[in-house]
Amino acid sequence: xxxxxxxxxxxxxxxxxxxxxxxxxxxxxxxxxxxxxxxxxxxxxxxxxxxxxxxxxxxxxxxxxxxxxxxxxxxxxxxxxxxxxxxxxxxxxxxxxxxxxxxxxxxxxxxxxxxxxxxxxxxxxxxxxxxxxxxxxxxxxxxxxxxxxxxxxxxxxxxxxxxxxxxxxxxxxxxxxxxxxxxxxxxxxxxxxxxxxxxxxxxxxxxxxxxxxxxxxxxxxxxxxxxxxxxxxxxxxxxxxxxxxxxxxxxxxxxxxxxxxxxxxxxxxxxxxxxxxxxxxxx
Numbered sequence: 001x002x003x004x005x006x007x008x009x010x011x012x013x014x015x016x017x018x019x020x021x022x023x024x025x026x027x028x029x030x031x032x033x034x035x036x037x038x039x040x041x042x043x044x045x046x047x048x049x050x051x052x053x054x055x056x057x058x059x060x061x062x063x064x065x066x067x068x069x070x071x072x073x074x075x076x077x078x079x080x081x082x083x084x085x086x087x088x089x090x091x092x093x094x095x096x097x098x099x100x101x102x103x104x105x106x107x108x109x110x111x112x113x114x115x116x117x118x119x120x121x122x123x124x125x126x127x128x129x130x131x132x133x134x135x136x137x138x139x140x141x142x143x144x145x146x147x148x149x150x151x152x153x154x155x156x157x158x159x160x161x162x163x164x165x166x167x168x169x170x171x172x173x174x175x176x177x178x179x180x181x182x183x184x185x186x187x188x189x190x191x192x193x194x195x196x197x198x199x200x201x202x203x204x205x206x207x208x209x210x211x212x213x214x215x216x217x218x219x220x221x222x223x224x225x226x227x228x229x230x231x232x233x234x235x236x237x238x239x240x241x242x243x244x245x246x247x248x249x250x251x252x253x254x255x256x257x258x259x260x261x262x263x264x265x266x267x268x269x270x271x272x273x274x275x276x277x278x279x280x281x282x283x
């Protein structure tokens with residue numbers, strides 16, 4: 001038996017995850033089955049590629065050298081089985097809302113000029129990681145919490161936080177407010193894609209959360225109706241303008257981190273180009 005695609009896929013997953021159990025979950029196989037596949041690979045190449053311990057696995061010197069070759073082989077195989085008559089596969093960029101914020105328009109324009117052969121599709125989806133796992137999207141824009149170790153990721157930029165207040169509210173005419181000034185008021189929180197977390201305030205001094213919503217539209221409607229205040233990254237002030245809502249800068253709130261996340265073995269030929277353009281746009 002020679003080296004098969006499944007051997008390379010198993011090895012790359014274990015190397016990326018640093019854990020047999022996490023790699024098995026990623027590939028949706030049992031841990032014993034993955035261990036057997038890795039042992040078969042090491043027998044075939046005649047070298048120990050992974051050093052196993054109670055903490056997980058790490059690459060040996062031979063494993064580091066083999067990883068580069070395995071990656072090239074997997075990419076070449078994926079390209080080889082693609083029909084030359086197939087239309088170029090779109091690069092699908094998932095986001096919960098706002099995509100790349102103020103950089104989105106320039107991203108689309110630059111992509112159309114530099115890579116017209118690969119259509120760029122921005123897809124607004126509810127659960128970014130599920131869609132990545134299901135290969136519904138190729139890469140995701142993630143706001144807030146850093147992506148887990150199952151995904152490759154890169155911190156792209158940061159966005160300032162704003163307070164969203166009803167237009168008739170006493171804070172609406174302020175040039176800026178602090179987190180502490182929001183404590184006396186009720187808060188509207190988007191639990192599906194929002195970035196408002198309790199850690200923004202001290203434990204014994206936090207606003208009451210009276211309304212939890214799952215969509216941006218419901219979040220906006222509740223604030224407009226005076227049900228409470230909201231906290232949001234600054235793209236909201238351009239994307240979701242309503243006469244009933246005023247966005248006021250938060251002077252002491254930490255910025256929202258914006259990451260790009262993608263599967264460790266993504267085979268889309270335009271992924272690296274997308275990363276390069278995104279980096280260049282945000283400076």
